[in-house]
Amino acid sequence: xxxxxxxxxxxxxxxxxxxxxxxxxxxxxxxxxxxxxxxxxxxxxxxxxxxxxxxxxxxxxxxxxxxxxxxxxxxxxxxxxxxxxxxxxxxxxxxxxxxxxxxxxxxxxxxxxxxxxxxxxxxxxxxxxxxxxxxxxxxxxxxxxxxxxxxxxxxxxxxxxxxxxxxxxxxxxxxxxxxxxxxxxxxxxxxxxxxxxxxxxxxxxxxxxxxxxxxxxxxxxxxxxxxxxxxxxxxxxxxxxxxxxxxx
Numbered sequence: 001x002x003x004x005x006x007x008x009x010x011x012x013x014x015x016x017x018x019x020x021x022x023x024x025x026x027x028x029x030x031x032x033x034x035x036x037x038x039x040x041x042x043x044x045x046x047x048x049x050x051x052x053x054x055x056x057x058x059x060x061x062x063x064x065x066x067x068x069x070x071x072x073x074x075x076x077x078x079x080x081x082x083x084x085x086x087x088x089x090x091x092x093x094x095x096x097x098x099x100x101x102x103x104x105x106x107x108x109x110x111x112x113x114x115x116x117x118x119x120x121x122x123x124x125x126x127x128x129x130x131x132x133x134x135x136x137x138x139x140x141x142x143x144x145x146x147x148x149x150x151x152x153x154x155x156x157x158x159x160x161x162x163x164x165x166x167x168x169x170x171x172x173x174x175x176x177x178x179x180x181x182x183x184x185x186x187x188x189x190x191x192x193x194x195x196x197x198x199x200x201x202x203x204x205x206x207x208x209x210x211x212x213x214x215x216x217x218x219x220x221x222x223x224x225x226x227x228x229x230x231x232x233x234x235x236x237x238x239x240x241x242x243x244x245x246x247x248x
Contacts, residue, residue, distance in 0.1 A: 004227030006031030010084035011075035013037055013062045013119060016047040018188035019138055020088040022218030028054045030222050032084065035075035037062060062089050068115035072122035081130070084225045085123040087116045087137040091190065092152035100151060112156035117163055120178075124171060133176035134225040137164055141184045141240050161236055168234035177233035179224050184240025186212035201241070208241030 009032065012024040016038035024034050028051050036051070037060040038044040044057035056078050060071040068089075076082050092108035116137055127133025139157045141147070146154040161180060168178035185191055185204055191211070201210050217239055223229055224237075238244045 003030045003222060003225070005084070005222075005225060008032045008083040008225075009079040009081060010034045010086060010225070011072055011079070011082050011119075011123065012086040012088065013068065013071055013115075014088045014090060015086070016043040018190060019183055019186060019214050019217050020086070021047055021050075022214035023086050023088070023136075023138070023221040024051055024055065024218070025215070026218035026222035027084065027086075027225065028052060030226075032225075033079060035078055037071045037075075062115050062119070063111045065110060065114040065118035068118040069122045072119050076123075076126075081126060082123050083127070083130075083132060084134045085119060085136070086221060086225075087119045087135065089115055091140070091150070092156060094149045094152075096149050096151050104152060105155065108152035108156050109159065112153065113159045113163070116160050120163075120167060124167070124176060127176045128171055128174040131175040133171075133174075134229075135164070135167075135176065135178040136221050136224050137180040138221070139180045139182050139236070141182045141238055141244055143180075143182055143236065144238060144244050144246060164236070165234050172233050175230075177224070177230065179233060180236045181217070181221055181224070182236055182238045182240070183217060184212060184238065184243045186214050186217055188214060204243075206241040206243050210241065212239065212241060 010027050014020045015024040015036035024036050027034050034055045037058040039061050048055045048057040058074050062068040062071050142154045143157045143161045164178050
């Protein structure tokens with residue numbers, strides 16, 4: 001399927017592995033020139049080599065608002081402009097109400113909420129000026145259905161969703177769409193850390209009976225960046241093999 005974005009540019013945060021890398025790969029496959037970032041030179045170089053000639057790498061830590069804004073600015077310098085922003089980053093540490101202190105929340109909000117706000121502030125105004133843009137944030141199914149022992153992530157990702165929904169309505173008339181994708185359990189390093197190297201889909205309550213393939217997830221992100229998705233905005237799409245049990 002031709003996504004109609006050949007020749008566009010994208011900044012994909014935290015994309016040396018996992019769902020970020022899969023999203024960058026799907027965009028590269030669609031003909032998009034992609035800037036990715038990671039925390040170490042080696043990981044960035046390896047990811048760029050795997051993505052091919054249409055990718056450039058930037059060593060940057062997006063776990064703070066300052067670092068997140070810096071990545072977008074550096075990507076713009078390298079690409080000339082940014083048509084697509086995929087806001088992504090690692091999740092906060094695990095914990096529940098009893099184990100977490102008030103002081104644990106501010107770093108989590110910085111990492112998973114304010115970083116997304118900063119990336120949008122750095123990228124969206126120029127998209128509005130050009131009358132075309134796509135913002136897709138990778139969040140979590142926990143926004144709809146809180147995940148046990150991930151209280152910090154549950155809290156921060158819900159805040160991101162509120163921000164994105166509000167932003168989507170403000171910029172829709174300027175040709176800029178803003179959406180998020182809410183992954184369930186996919187075969188990534190993060191999931192291996194939480195559930196072991198071979199998570200059992202049945203034990204984890206995934207009706208599809210399998211753990212998600214990051215490549216499939218990446219193609220969904222790329223579709224939301226496409227011309228065909230120009231009328232989809234303010235949407236928060238669960239990609240979870242049927243795990244979410246709610247009606248709405």
